[in-house]
Amino acid sequence: MAYDIPPDLAGMSLLEIAEAVSARKLPPVDKWKPDATSDSRMRIAADGTWYHDGSPITRPAMVRAFASLLWRDPADGQHYLVTPQYRQTIEVEDAAFMATDMRVDGDALAFRLNTDELIIAGADNPLRAEGDPDAPAIYLGVRHGCEARVDRSTWLQLAEFALSQGENLTVESQGATFSLVPAE
Template identity: 50%
Template sequence: MPMEPIPDLAMLDLASIVKLMEERRLPPVDRWNPSHCGDAEMRIARDGTWYHQGSPIGRPTMVRLFSTVLRREPDSGFVLVTPVEKLSIEVEDAPFLATALKVEGKGRATRLAFQLNTGDLVTAGAEHPLRFEEGEDGPRPYLHVRGGLEALVARPVYYELAELALAGEQSGSSGPGLWSDGAFFPLAAA
């Protein structure tokens, strides 16, 4: 089954983004419970690069395919899972990286759509909240993707979010923040 091409976020309006998100069918990894088979010898680096046995995986379609069978376990570990096997995978920070942002609307009617390094599209909102952590290198924003899996928001995209929040249109009772799809996300770390 061939993977669909990665959409160009800049060329899509929000209605098209939502339609693409709804059409995306992911394997039911939450229902698969095979025995643990070992280590996949794979790692996802802080910058979103996927590695196998120490070498970067250079084929984006392979990364996209592996990302569809990635699952977060109750012990907070990460695995690649199929109906017949489960393999551990190391994740240095977050398994995905939000690399692009599309903003539509103003104030409470704003919608923020993110494109991930895997080509996936996610609109921030109640089902996909944004959260901010304070890190050694400053604020670290994260976007919930699915099933306990998050995307670290890339620094350039974070600057776009901060500019939007500080422009004044996005403030709430708890100070500067961001509205998206009817939900408010304070800019400060909780």
């Protein structure tokens, strides 16, 4: 089956974004509880590049397929690739995904990930700020405990939007309010 890249985020309405989000069918990795665990010999670098045995995975379709199997254990923070029979550890240097674009539509903030997935920030997909208040790292909850780090250009879009709303560097999306300043 051919993969259809979603249209440019700027050209989509919130309804179109919401429909694309709900149409995506993902494996139920949170329901699978395999006994067997091994090492995948895979790593997701801080810049979002996926590696296997030290070599980058250059096929976007492979990255999207593996990304659909990601789960992060809430007890120890370890990331896994999960199937019904196995779970394999995967090293994640920072975040499992990168948020590479953002769109404001009404009361919602929509983000495109490096895997072409669309995520609408809200209570189920919160934004959080970490690190230095002068240069924070912003993360977006994606699914199954995994997060996306907001890349620099998207952070600038987000900060510009926050400043247009007032001086306190907070944003709202789907009724939830998020600070873009790390807690001290």
